[in-house]
Amino acid sequence: MRLTKLLERVLSAIPVAIGVAVLAFMFLRFLPGDPVEIMLGETQVTQQQIDSLRNQLNLDKPLITQLALFLAGVLRGDLGVSFVKNAPVVKLIADTLPATIELTMATVLVAILIALPVGIISALRAGSIVDRSVLSGALVGVSMPAFWFGLLLILLFAVELKLFPTSGRIAATMVVDRTTGFMLIDTLLAKDLRAFGVALKHLVLPAITLGVVFAAVLARVIRASMLEVLSKDFVTTARAKGLREWSVIIKHALRNALIPALTVTGLQFGELLGGNMIVETIFAWPGLGRLVVSSIFARDYVVVQAAVMLYALTYVAANLVVDALYTLLNPRISL
Amino acid sequence: MHRLKWLLVPLAALLFASAYAEKLTFVLDVAENRSDEGQAIVAQLQAIGIDASLRIWQSTVLKEEMIAGNRTASATDWGSAYFDPFDLAIPKLRTKDRGNYSFYSSDVVDEAFRVASTSIDDAARAAAYLSAQRQILADAPMVFGYVLQNIEASSDSVHGWEPAADNSENFHLTTVDGSDTLIIGLRTNALVTLDPAMYRDRDNEAFLRNIFDALTIPTSDGKVQPHLATAWRVIDPLTYEFDLRPDVTFSNGEVLDADDVVFTFDRILTEGGIDGATSPRAGLLGPISHAEKVDAKTVRLVYKNTFPQELVLQALTHFQIVPKDYITEVGVATFTAAPIGSGPFVYARGALDAQVVIEANQTHWNGAPKLKAVVWQMMPEASTRIASLLAGEVHIIQAVPPDLVERLSSVPGVSVHTALGTRAYQIELNNSTAPFNDTRVRQAINYAIDWDSILTNIYRGYADRLATPFLPSGFGYAQDLAPYPYDPAKAKELLKQAGYDTN
Numbered sequence: 001m002r003l004t005k006l007l008e009r010v011l012s013a014i015p016v017a018i019g020v021a022v023l024a025f026m027f028l029r030f031l032p033g034d035p036v037e038i039m040l041g042e043t044q045v046t047q048q049q050i051d052s053l054r055n056q057l058n059l060d061k062p063l064i065t066q067l068a069l070f071l072a073g074v075l076r077g078d079l080g081v082s083f084v085k086n087a088p089v090v091k092l093i094a095d096t097l098p099a100t101i102e103l104t105m106a107t108v109l110v111a112i113l114i115a116l117p118v119g120i121i122s123a124l125r126a127g128s129i130v131d132r133s134v135l136s137g138a139l140v141g142v143s144m145p146a147f148w149f150g151l152l153l154i155l156l157f158a159v160e161l162k163l164f165p166t167s168g169r170i171a172a173t174m175v176v177d178r179t180t181g182f183m184l185i186d187t188l189l190a191k192d193l194r195a196f197g198v199a200l201k202h203l204v205l206p207a208i209t210l211g212v213v214f215a216a217v218l219a220r221v222i223r224a225s226m227l228e229v230l231s232k233d234f235v236t237t238a239r240a241k242g243l244r245e246w247s248v249i250i251k252h253a254l255r256n257a258l259i260p261a262l263t264v265t266g267l268q269f270g271e272l273l274g275g276n277m278i279v280e281t282i283f284a285w286p287g288l289g290r291l292v293v294s295s296i297f298a299r300d301y302v303v304v305q306a307a308v309m310l311y312a313l314t315y316v317a318a319n320l321v322v323d324a325l326y327t328l329l330n331p332r333i334s335l
Numbered sequence: 336m337h338r339l340k341w342l343l344v345p346l347a348a349l350l351f352a353s354a355y356a357e358k359l360t361f362v363l364d365v366a367e368n369r370s371d372e373g374q375a376i377v378a379q380l381q382a383i384g385i386d387a388s389l390r391i392w393q394s395t396v397l398k399e400e401m402i403a404g405n406r407t408a409s410a411t412d413w414g415s416a417y418f419d420p421f422d423l424a425i426p427k428l429r430t431k432d433r434g435n436y437s438f439y440s441s442d443v444v445d446e447a448f449r450v451a452s453t454s455i456d457d458a459a460r461a462a463a464y465l466s467a468q469r470q471i472l473a474d475a476p477m478v479f480g481y482v483l484q485n486i487e488a489s490s491d492s493v494h495g496w497e498p499a500a501d502n503s504e505n506f507h508l509t510t511v512d513g514s515d516t517l518i519i520g521l522r523t524n525a526l527v528t529l530d531p532a533m534y535r536d537r538d539n540e541a542f543l544r545n546i547f548d549a550l551t552i553p554t555s556d557g558k559v560q561p562h563l564a565t566a567w568r569v570i571d572p573l574t575y576e577f578d579l580r581p582d583v584t585f586s587n588g589e590v591l592d593a594d595d596v597v598f599t600f601d602r603i604l605t606e607g608g609i610d611g612a613t614s615p616r617a618g619l620l621g622p623i624s625h626a627e628k629v630d631a632k633t634v635r636l637v638y639k640n641t642f643p644q645e646l647v648l649q650a651l652t653h654f655q656i657v658p659k660d661y662i663t664e665v666g667v668a669t670f671t672a673a674p675i676g677s678g679p680f681v682y683a684r685g686a687l688d689a690q691v692v693i694e695a696n697q698t699h700w701n702g703a704p705k706l707k708a709v710v711w712q713m714m715p716e717a718s719t720r721i722a723s724l725l726a727g728e729v730h731i732i733q734a735v736p737p738d739l740v741e742r743l744s745s746v747p748g749v750s751v752h753t754a755l756g757t758r759a760y761q762i763e764l765n766n767s768t769a770p771f772n773d774t775r776v777r778q779a780i781n782y783a784i785d786w787d788s789i790l791t792n793i794y795r796g797y798a799d800r801l802a803t804p805f806l807p808s809g810f811g812y813a814q815d816l817a818p819y820p821y822d823p824a825k826a827k828e829l830l831k832q833a834g835y836d837t838n
Binding site for chain 1: 393395396398399400402413414415416421422423425426433434516518524525527528530533535536606607611612613615617618619621684686688689690692710712713714715716718719722723725726728729
């Protein structure tokens with residue numbers, strides 16, 4: 001029963017992805033700017049050269065034909081070849097996605113490490129000075145522009161204190177063979193613990209930049225739902241049974257309070273997987289966000305279409321995982 | 336009587352209009368990167384009674400609007416790959432040419448450009464360029480702007496390196512104190528490809544020039560020198576012949592000879608010549624027909640129309656010679672992943688959007704480089720590049736923004752270097768419709784802008800004023816032609832003559 005439900009949910013992602021693909025296709029074509037004009041740059045070119053390039057990229061065909069060609073490709077699993085980089089889109093995305101996933105994981109970890117204790121403590125001490133400073137701290141965190149915060153971290157921790165590197169995923173002089181594309185895994189596979197440490201250090205500042213903002217949101221959510229749960233009857237009952245306070249909080253209250261936090265985390269995870277162009281640019285982090293934004297500027301339609309489809313699928317998947325986790329936390333909820 | 340009343344309305348309007356001329360009103364369009372400059376310009380125009388306002392665009396969108404003729408005044412910039420007006424002033428000002436966003440048209444200028452781009456007589460070309468510059472200055476088809484310098488910075492441990500006008504990075508003679516590896520922070524988000532036939536942008540070229548050689552090479556200030564070609568001669572007005580350096584091999588041991596040169600040009604000139612894809616570089620070669628082998632060490636380039644020798648030699652600096660046998664054997668995909676060239680460095684490994692490593696070519700015909708390796712780090716954010724240089728993680732950084740130069744200059748151990756730029760910045764005025772179809776109005780705007788203050792305050796003096804879109808580094812530049820001076824009184828007078836109110 002559950003399996004068929006799950007399968008149903010997975011299959012329902014397909015029309016969503018195709019619908020999003022069609023929308024992405026149309027929006028991009030309505031965006032002013034000509035990829036051929038941009039590609040040829042500031043050269044002396046003949047009209048014949050322009051026409052030939054346009055023909056090669058199928059840009060001279062009617063929009064509906066282009067859309068049909070694109071959808072046919074998608075069904076065959078062929079997402080096309082980037083105009084600008086002359087490389088298959090699948091490869092371009094596969095090259096950049098691991099960097100983004102790695103940063104996303106680290107970001108979520110940083111956020112949870114900050115938000116969980118902070119959220120619980122401020123709920124337990126609601127109204128106290130601690131609580132109020134957490135709330136205002138969270139407000140600062142949410143309002144802080146990543147651009148500014150990231151540069152601040154670089155100047156303080158990389159330039160002044162030299163505790164962490166300014167940017168990149170690994171030291172310039174280190175050689176790490178690419179196997180999975182995940183620097184932490186690749187360094188371990190190469191049994192190079194020093195490189196692993198260096199890669200870990202490179203993750204710290206960008207993960208904090210993104211993680212602090214997310215932690216601010218998450219801490220508020222955890223605080224609010226903890227407050228709600230703590231006033232529920234079953235908590236009173238648990239206390240009345242004489243359970244230890246930490247056991248009441250962790251086993252009874254927190255478990256139930258986590259559901260909204262999980263929803264927020266799932267959505268945030270989906271968003272982070274899209275790559276964060278600003279943070280990836282500041283930290284010279286070769287992720288998906290930079291690929292997509294530079295492709296938008298170059299009107300490299302093929303790359304953007306594929307990425308938008310990937311985003312849609314990521315959201316669907318993240319939601320699905322969150323729903324599955326609900327059932328673990330609360331058996332009364334089912335898929 | 337009742338009917339006559341209707342006649343009075345337009346009559347009164349006419350009288351009103353003649354007594355109270357309207358202000359000159361227009362919108363100045365700029366892309367994000369020039370919004371500070373745009374604000375300063377608008378303020379200066381408003382000060383002399385012009386009703387100017389600023390609109391900020393995403394550059395690609397603005398470009399399309401401009402090409403469609405929908406804009407009246409737009410800030411643009413255009414780069415030059417030649418040290419010659421051939422690919423800057425000509426496409427920007429020849430009637431209906433590709434970069435002519437001002438919709439300017441002048442028979443005198445068109446004729447001068449025809450001579451300059453086809454004559455094989457240098458004196459005639461120079462004279463043609465001079466007459467074009469004088470005409471353009473008088474017609475003022477656009478608001479002439481400036482050329483930005485190329486600002487880079489390095490650690491003081493780096494020796495034997497200087498930035499180049501065309502953004503090349505030549506590390507053949509470079510050394511770094513205490514290290515055999517140099518690390519450079521590039522301004523680009525990602526290199527595009529390792530195949531010398533498949534890119535258009537300069538950052539890619541700056542990199543590829545280190546692993547490939549071309550027939551000619553530019554000095555850092557743009558003079559062409561022999562490289563793989565040791566000598567050349569004119570066979571007839573359409574044919575140039577080149578002698579190839581005898582002792583050159585690719586890094587895999589393959590000898591570089593006429594077959595490789597012909598192959599290099601063939602794959603660029605053939606439509607679909609690179610596994611079905613067409614090279615975007617053909618346009619850079621001018622009106623070329625084909626390349627042909629004379630003997631193993633002699634090649635000819637045959638043109639469809641006469642093309643000046645200086646332009647041929649300039650163009651050749653942009654075409655890296657690739658190994659025919661290797662590419663034929665392994666295919667384009669493998670070549671692109673593991674390129675083999677004859678340059679001072681060999682490609683080692685890397686990811687085009689993160690970092691790429693090249694190592695010294697010990698068998699280079701011109702001697703092995705002193706460095707063992709160079710690491711090219713992609714660092715698209717200027718503040719990060721600067722932080723990285725200050726933290727000692729990189730030795731050289733490209734593209735230092737003028738407003739951050741001061742911060743760098745005050746730090747011991749690093750220094751800022753500049754080179755001439757090759758990109759002209761201007762404001763296009765739409766010559767085909769009012770108000771800028773009137774020469775007086777266009778001249779007035781040229782007089783009305785105080786460029787000196789803009790270049791000093793916004794670009795901190797790292798920009799040089801231009802009289803026209805002809806660069807001082809280019810062939811046929813008119814040294815004695817002074818740019819429009821800042822003269823608000825003269826601007827007002829011209830506007831009054833054109834029928835505008837300037838109060």
